Amino acid sequence: MSAVSALRRTFRPGAESLEIGIMALLLVVSFAFFALMAPGFLSAVNVRSMAVQLPELGLLSLAMLVPIISGGLNLAVTFTANIAGLTTAWLVQNALGDAGVIGIIAGIGAGLAVGSAAGLLIGVIVARVGAHPILVSLGAMIFLQGLGEFLTRGGGISGMPAGFQWLGSGSLIGIPVPMLIFLLSAGGLAYFMQFTRTGFSIHMIGSNLRATEYSGIDVRRVLIVLYTLSGLLAAIAGMVMLARFNSVRVGHGESYLLITVLACFLAGANPFGGFGRVLPLVLGLMSLQVIASGMNLMGASQHLATAVWGAFLIVVMTLRMPFLKRS
Amino acid sequence: MDDIALRAEGVSKVFGQSRVLDDVSFELRRGEVLCLAGENGCGKSTLIKILNGVYTPEAGATFSFGNADSVSRITPHDARALGIHVIWQDLALFPHLSVAESIVFDDYVASPWRPLSRRAARREAREVIERLGVPLDPDTRVEDLSIARRQLVAICRVLRAGARIVFMDEPTASLTRNEVQTLLEITRSLSAQGISIVFVSHRLSEVLAVCQRVTVLRNGALVGTYSTEGMTQTRLSQLMTGHELALTPREPDGAGEPVLELRNLSRAGEFENVSLTLHRGEILGLTGLLGAGRTELAHVLFGMTRPTGGELLKNGKPLTLRSNRDAIRHGIAYVSEDRLNLGLVQNQSIIMNTAVTVLNELEKPRGFLSPRRLLALTTEWIQRLGTKVNDAELAVSSLSGGNQQRIVLAKWLATRPDVLILDCPTVGVDVGAKAGIFDIIRTLADQGMSIILISDEASEIWMNSDRVVVLKAGRISRELTPTTTTEASLEEIINA
Numbered sequence: 001m002s003a004v005s006a007l008r009r010t011f012r013p014g015a016e017s018l019e020i021g022i023m024a025l026l027l028v029v030s031f032a033f034f035a036l037m038a039p040g041f042l043s044a045v046n047v048r049s050m051a052v053q054l055p056e057l058g059l060l061s062l063a064m065l066v067p068i069i070s071g072g073l074n075l076a077v078t079f080t081a082n083i084a085g086l087t088t089a090w091l092v093q094n095a096l097g098d099a100g101v102i103g104i105i106a107g108i109g110a111g112l113a114v115g116s117a118a119g120l121l122i123g124v125i126v127a128r129v130g131a132h133p134i135l136v137s138l139g140a141m142i143f144l145q146g147l148g149e150f151l152t153r154g155g156g157i158s159g160m161p162a163g164f165q166w167l168g169s170g171s172l173i174g175i176p177v178p179m180l181i182f183l184l185s186a187g188g189l190a191y192f193m194q195f196t197r198t199g200f201s202i203h204m205i206g207s208n209l210r211a212t213e214y215s216g217i218d219v220r221r222v223l224i225v226l227y228t229l230s231g232l233l234a235a236i237a238g239m240v241m242l243a244r245f246n247s248v249r250v251g252h253g254e255s256y257l258l259i260t261v262l263a264c265f266l267a268g269a270n271p272f273g274g275f276g277r278v279l280p281l282v283l284g285l286m287s288l289q290v291i292a293s294g295m296n297l298m299g300a301s302q303h304l305a306t307a308v309w310g311a312f313l314i315v316v317m318t319l320r321m322p323f324l325k326r327s
Numbered sequence: 328m329d330d331i332a333l334r335a336e337g338v339s340k341v342f343g344q345s346r347v348l349d350d351v352s353f354e355l356r357r358g359e360v361l362c363l364a365g366e367n368g369c370g371k372s373t374l375i376k377i378l379n380g381v382y383t384p385e386a387g388a389t390f391s392f393g394n395a396d397s398v399s400r401i402t403p404h405d406a407r408a409l410g411i412h413v414i415w416q417d418l419a420l421f422p423h424l425s426v427a428e429s430i431v432f433d434d435y436v437a438s439p440w441r442p443l444s445r446r447a448a449r450r451e452a453r454e455v456i457e458r459l460g461v462p463l464d465p466d467t468r469v470e471d472l473s474i475a476r477r478q479l480v481a482i483c484r485v486l487r488a489g490a491r492i493v494f495m496d497e498p499t500a501s502l503t504r505n506e507v508q509t510l511l512e513i514t515r516s517l518s519a520q521g522i523s524i525v526f527v528s529h530r531l532s533e534v535l536a537v538c539q540r541v542t543v544l545r546n547g548a549l550v551g552t553y554s555t556e557g558m559t560q561t562r563l564s565q566l567m568t569g570h571e572l573a574l575t576p577r578e579p580d581g582a583g584e585p586v587l588e589l590r591n592l593s594r595a596g597e598f599e600n601v602s603l604t605l606h607r608g609e610i611l612g613l614t615g616l617l618g619a620g621r622t623e624l625a626h627v628l629f630g631m632t633r634p635t636g637g638e639l640l641k642n643g644k645p646l647t648l649r650s651n652r653d654a655i656r657h658g659i660a661y662v663s664e665d666r667l668n669l670g671l672v673q674n675q676s677i678i679m680n681t682a683v684t685v686l687n688e689l690e691k692p693r694g695f696l697s698p699r700r701l702l703a704l705t706t707e708w709i710q711r712l713g714t715k716v717n718d719a720e721l722a723v724s725s726l727s728g729g730n731q732q733r734i735v736l737a738k739w740l741a742t743r744p745d746v747l748i749l750d751c752p753t754v755g756v757d758v759g760a761k762a763g764i765f766d767i768i769r770t771l772a773d774q775g776m777s778i779i780l781i782s783d784e785a786s787e788i789w790m791n792s793d794r795v796v797v798l799k800a801g802r803i804s805r806e807l808t809p810t811t812t813t814e815a816s817l818e819e820i821i822n823a
Contacts, residue, residue: 195696197686204683207674214631214669215683215738216655274674 016277019268022316023283030287034294041294048176052169052244054289055182057256057263058282059237062189063230064260065281069193070223071206071273072126072133074230076118077260078253079144081238084115085248086148088239089157092164104164111242112235118144119231123224133227148250156249160242168243178240183282185236190278192229202226206273259309263288266313268320288312330357331393332492332523333378333411339385340373347373348384351549353542355492357393358521360514362534362555365544365567367727367757371527374544375494379413380406410491416500418481422470426463427452429480433488455487459513475506482513486522493517494525499533500755503617504783504822511537529757530784531560532818545569560786568759576790576809577769583607585643586777587628587659587746592637597623598801600637605746610768610778612792612809614785614821620801621781622664625748628779629661630654641746655684660739664751664781666728670735673724677716677734680723681705684738708737712767729760736767747771748779753787765791785818797821 034041060077067074088111096103118140125136170177193199201222204212213219242248267284269276291312292305333355340348348370355361365371376382378390380403391397392409401411420429427445430452435443452465461479469477478498485493495514499507514537518524528534534541535555543550543566550566587605592598598620605611613621626632628639630648639646641657648654651661663669671680682689682701689704690696705719714733716726723734732752739747749768753761768791772778782788788795789809797805797820805820 195698196694197690197696200679200683200686200696204672204675204679208668208672211669211672212683214651214661214663215672216652216742217683217686218650218652274672 018320019277019280020283022320023267023280023287026312026316027283027287027290030290030294034290034297038294038297041297046293046297050289050293051176051179053293054285055178055240056237056244056253057259057288058182058285059185059233059240060253060256061260061263061281061285062185062278063233063237065264065269065276065278066189066193066202066226066230066233067133067137068261068264068269068271069206069273069276070133070202070226071209073137073261074119074122074227074234075134075137075257076122076141076144077230077234077237078257079141079148079250080115080118080231080234081241082148082248082250082252083118083144084111084235084238085242085252086152086157086250087111087114089160089242089248092160093157101163104161107164108239111239112232115235115238116228116232119228119234120224122231123227126227127220127223145250152250154250156247156252158247160246165243165246168240168246178244181236181240185233186278186282189229189233193278198222198225203274206270206275208274259288259306262309262313266316331355331391332357333393333409334391335378336389338374338377338388340370340377340382341385346547348377348547351544351547353378353549354552355523355525357523358518359540360518360524360526360538362526362528362538362541363544364527364531364534364541364563365550366759368546369544369567370547371544372496373547375413375496375525375527377401378406379411379494380404410489411494412485412488412490412492413494413496414478414481414485414498416497418477420469420477420481420484422468424469425465426456426467426469426472426480426483427465429469430455430465430483430487432484451487452483455483459483459486460516461513473506474501475503475509478502478510479513482517486517490522492523492525494527496527497529498526499528499530505616507533529755531563531758532784532786534563535560543567564758568762577610577793578810583609583775583777586641588638588640588643589628590638590640592624592627592634592639594623594627594632595635598798601798601803602637603796603803605777605779607745607777608772608775609793610772610780610791612788612795613779613781613798614783614788614795614817615798615804616821617783619798621798622750623801624798625661625750625779625781628654628746628748629659631661655742655744658743658745659748660684660742660744660746661748662732662735662739662750662752664754666731666735666755671723671731674722677719677721677723677726678702678705680734681708681719681737681741685741704741705737708734708741712737712740713763727757727760728755729757729763732756732760732764733767736764740771744776746777746779748781750781751783752780753782753784761787783821785821786814789814789817 040046060081063077064074088107091110092104092107096107122137122140125131126133167177172180193202201212201217204217205219205222209219241253263281263285264276265271267280288309291308295305295308296302331354335353338348338351338353339346351374353374363371373382377384378401380401383400388399389397390401427449431448449465456463456465459482463476463479469480472480498510502510511533514524514526526534526538535558538555540552540554541558541563542552545567583606585604586607589601589603592601601624615621627634630651630653646657667673678701682704686696689700702719709716712733714730716730723731726734752764756764765787768778780788780792792809795807795809795817796803
């Protein structure tokens with residue numbers, strides 16, 4: 001068989017379709033289970049509440065996925081989201097209060113800029129100093145936490161204008177706005193990772209940074225861009241959290257941090273870098289939400305749902321091993 | 328008549344549909360050094376594993392060990408009892424153990440409940456180290472040792488375990504020339520102590536230097552066993568590949584205009600005052616011992632490190648390289664000697680590895696990297712270089728050494744360089760595939776590309792260069808042309 005004819009095969013049941021398949025199956029099974037077992041699971045109220053809850057964890061997980069693919073980690077995602085939210089809330093309430101919609105937009109812009117700057121800082125240090133991203137982002141995480149607590153004196157900022165709250169509770173063409181923001185971000189990120197030079201290079205760096213550098217890729221620039229992007233995605237999560245709770249406080253969403261890592265690994269991202277896809281992550285996050293909401297409806301405690309998530313990761317990993325070994 | 332340490336007859340092995348060994352016989356004399364030679368996939372490893380008790384051969388094989396009894400297979404237990412040991416290429420040592428613990432390791436496996444006495448371990452290890460006469464400190468941790476020293480630890484370990492037959496799998500692959508000499512000496516002294524050694528190596532000059540006989544396998548069948556007396560490298564590679572290889576130096580067709588000029592180029596602590604001119608269509612051999620500054624010079628020419636003195640000119644104009652991206656932009660490409668860590672991103676696909684150097688050209692329109700265009704590029708280069716690829720989406724690590732090197736060449740040729748620096752391009756590539764790589768390199772030079780070929784294998788430098796520059800301790804020590812020099816004298820000059 002010639003090399004060319006082999007290349008022309010368009011469908012290939014490779015590792016990537018395997019991950020999508022596993023996550024889709026997980027979603028269908030968990031959805032079907034709770035649809036049958038949990039009273040009111042299919043009600044409009046529950047479906048809507050799932051669609052409103054998912055995006056916070058979802059956006060933070062996207063912010064975690066990018067550094068994981070590059071072989072790193074960004075432990076500062078939740079506090080980046082807090083700082084971005086605080087920036088926006090403070091500006092809208094104090095400096096831009098009278099500016100109406102324009103004030104809100106400017107406030108959001110500033111929040112996103114602050115989040116991106118936090119990511120940029122991590123990226124620059126990782127790229128220039130060469131320190132491990134876990135250390136750098138851990139430092140950034142504690143720094144942002146302390147800074148936020150110092151500025152807010154441990155308190156929070158509440159009471160956003162109705163126009164801003166629409167981002168958390170409104171709907172557009174029947175879809176809750178937070179869900180829409182999440183899906184657009186996920187779609188954008190998927191495109192970026194799959195079809196741009198930088199996305200391509202992030203995968204290469206994740207597998208072998210030195211060989212990528214020897215191939216003529218500006219690895220420092222790629223590292224800076226990817227951590228900035230991670231900060232931006234975390235900041236978007238911060239906006240959604242601020243809009244939904246109508247308040248922001250340092251430490252809000254802190255417990256999501258390791259869940260975002262779990263979601264990425266559940267979706268088949270390689271802990272050693274180089275591999276990970278957005279679509280399986282989105283499907284996996286949906287399964288996690290279905291489990292949490294379904295168990296809640298059945299009267300189980302939220303903590304039990306968290307325990308089930310952890311067990312899930314272990315089960316899925318175990319089932320995945322034989323496939324990975326074969327390929 | 329020599330004593331026979333091990334004789335095997337009628338050995339076959341079938342995996343699924345393919346017959347990887349077909350009726351092979353093998354004989355090892357007591358105290359001899361025998362080479363097992365053949366290209367990758369010829370069945371060498373399978374044979375070693377059968378003789379070591381890892382694999383069970385097909386029915387019909389007989390094994391005898393110098394006495395009348397014969398058996399139909401060797402079990403792992405037999406192998407131990409007979410003192411058959413293999414030193415695998417990866418050495419199978421534990422990095423966190425000390426040298427002494429590694430050497431006496433097998434005692435602990437044999438009796439796991441025996442309390443570990445560090446003093447006894449050190450004493451017993453020292454005995455073996457002295458018997459072998461090697462410079463090892465029993466207290467050093469294995470991970471702090473060079474590959475060459477680790478190998479000595481592995482040898483001490485099998486010696487301590489009472490080895491009578493030792494298989495060495497590519498023992499010299501990652502050693503420097505001096506270390507190879509030491510290893511060959513040790514191999515000889517082991518054989519003088521009555522231990523039989525089976526030596527597997529791709530480097531034919533070593534094989535001929537240390538072995539008394541060579542057993543050649545090709546495609547799972549025995550070609551024959553020959554005395555190394557009067558055997559030449561040429562003849563041996565013909566036996567291994569089954570076809571004649573071109574073994575005459577390249578005929579230079581007159582130098583073209585200068586492309587790359589080095590004027591007194593220096594980098595402190597690495598090389599000094601190197602002046603060279605590389606012409607269009609020329610293959611310039613750059614050789615010298617490991618550590619002579621060859622790779623360091625290449626790194627400066629590729630913009631990975633900055634020179635501390637001297638000038639670099641490209642097409643007559645001064646050239647300053649701030650990074651390898653500058654070098655690539657100016658048409659300079661570099662094939663690293665370390666394919667595993669620097670040449671390719673092993674886990675990623677063949678497509679990604681081919682396309683990585685030309686992403687800016689493939690991203691059209693800006694912001695859209697078309698998967699179809701990536702595949703088209705990869706397919707084109709697979710065809711042009713005759714790479715054997717079943718599925719370009721697979722990790723590049725799934726390919727053999729020779730095919731991986733073709734992917735490395737492809738990724739650099741895709742940048743349309745006019746200067747190609749090849750740093751030991753045939754490391755880990757077997758004899759037949761080497762010839763294929765050099766066919767490509769010669770054709771490129773004929774088409775006008777200027778090539779710097781770095782290697783410490785005198786034969787490949789001699790056969791493929793128009794001109795040879797020998798580096799010694801960071802300075803140019805000789806310049807010569809292969810057509811007026813013999814391969815043997817080039818080898819002498821390199822080692823001098």
